[in-house]
Amino acid sequence: MQAATHPHGVMRRSDREITDRAEIDAILRSEKVMRIALVDGDTPFLVPVFFSYDGTALYFHSARSGSKIDIIKRNNKVCFEVSTGHGVIESQMACDFEARHKTVIGVGHIERVRDEAEKKRALDAIVARFTEQHFEYPEENFRATAVLRIDIDSLKGKKHGFA
Structure with a gap:
């Protein structure tokens, strides 16, 4: 997962x-x-999807059918993006305004999580991003929910406007 192996090559603005x-x-x-x-x-x-990150893979949930699932069945390659710290860096010149941000872009491939323990851990991790409450998942809902894992092939990070 080195930046140099990213399929889009070396970052133009290395600074x-x-x-x-x-x-x-x-x-x-x-x-x-x-x-x-x-x-x-x-x-x-x-x-956009709600997600969790375990240090090696990204997880998100979905209905078991629909456009996203249909596409993934045909082509499981994915590009993903997460960003934070959004803002605008103003200037006296119209063309010199810039975006303040920290962004991670990566590529990988999506696999459906079939192991129930891994699926539950992933759902718990997603829910934990929103609340400290712990939930039991009704069996019918658990079965109706797909959990997908992005196995990361490469990552790049970029920031601007931060000291």
Whole structure:
């Protein structure tokens, strides 16, 4: 998961690249929403999802059917993005405004979680991002929910506007 192996090559603005893996992990752990980009033939499909991160993989949940699941069955490759610290860096010149942000972009492949213990751990981790309450999942809901794991192939981090 080295930045140099990212399929989009070397970052043009290396002064903005986040090379510290702990800082990249902190961004992935700090946010609740991740955007995933899938490809269906020659048509892109982008969707935000609630997620969790365990240090090696990302997890999200979904209904067991629908556009996202249909696309993943045909092509399980994914690009994902998580960002934080959004803002604007103003300037006296119109074309010199810039975005303040910390962003992680990665690529990987999606696998459906079939092991019930892993599925429950992933759901618990997603729920824990929103509340300290612990829940038991009704069996019917548990069966109706798909949990998907993104096995990360590579990551890149970028920031701007932070000291």
